[in-house]
Amino acid sequence: MSLLLCFALLLLAAVLLSSLAHRTILSTAVLFLAAGFVLGDGMTGVISLTPDDPTVKLLAELALFAVLFTDGMKVGWPQLRTAWRLPGRALGWGMPLTLAVTALAAHFIVGLDWPESLLIGAVLAPTDPVFASALVGNEKVPPRLRHLLNVESGVNDGIALPFVMVFLAVSAGSDDLHLGALALELLVGLLIGVGVPWLALRLERLRFFAASTQYEPLNGLAIGMVVLALSYALHGNLFIAAFTAGITVATFGPRQRQAFEHFGELGAELLKLAALLVFGVLISPAFLGEISWTGWLFVAVAIFLARPVALWFSFLGAGLNLREQAAAMWFGPKGFASVVYGLIVLKSGIAEADLLFHLIAGAIVVSILLHSSTDVVVARWFDDSAETPAWHRRVRRLTGRR
Incomplete structure (x- = not known):
């Protein structure tokens, strides 16, 4: 209560x-x-x-399911085909490189074995646009930069998930390594995520079925709930099912996606905020004090070095000016997906689960505080009409020339 x-x-x-x-x-x-x-x-x-409380697990699963479902709806195949160049660089090059740099830091700074290092790299690779909302939603920011950050953060949660599951299985050791069962779970989730929305949208096109204007926003909710229930019943991967279901709705039902969009975003936001509250409850001054100095050094490298280096390499020759590239390199907030993946690692039972969760939690806390407090500042950097100090105007003119 x-x-x-x-x-x-x-x-x-x-x-x-x-x-x-x-x-x-x-x-x-x-x-x-x-x-x-x-x-x-x-x-x-x-x-x-406590992390073992059923409320923590249930809320984390429902929240991530809702987030991946709504994220999938943002990236239907038509949208991806028309504006994929910059997000493709960020996802195809930037995300794997971010994972690799983070894993190298975990191995050589903290001393983790390679499976655990790759696991923490996969957990911290996704980004969350909520903590850079002033940047993504500000019309003064160039549209291609906003589109890049929005599409990248909408897709990378789902892309990171298979890597998290595989590296988690490898970290569990050879006795518990069941890659065949994991592959089956992912495949069942994929089939449910594609099949259920496709069938529901096909049924709605029959002359006997049609959603009224009042009930149309509930269509997406009903599809999501069926996908969720079937995934539980058939032991499919919930999160792969959610992400592919969102993409399927966006691809084959643009009208249904538009009707559900606002309603779905609000629902996902409520669950995200509740999960962040629970995540905060699990952290304490004593918890943060248990992170060693090498752990905090790893956190600094993961935030200040991993993504900037990866994105700098990914956008070579992409045509972004200095301001746009700097903003894209900085805004890689470790957000909600990393929170849930961290909880999954904590409850996995692997030998280094507690250490990994401490490092993940430290990175998320620092990232949220830094990125959510600088999004407005960077957004104003792109607003040429705003009142800015003289030194700021000189820097802006210099970067504009470059």
């Missing part, structure tokens, strides 16, 4: 502060994360949760 009451009060506060948050460095996501940190057992003890 305390969790529900705290979430309701925080949600009301987030709604009342949402307009201010769009104009300043204030972030509703940071509000929920910080509130969980303060309300958890490590501080005030108002909310008492």
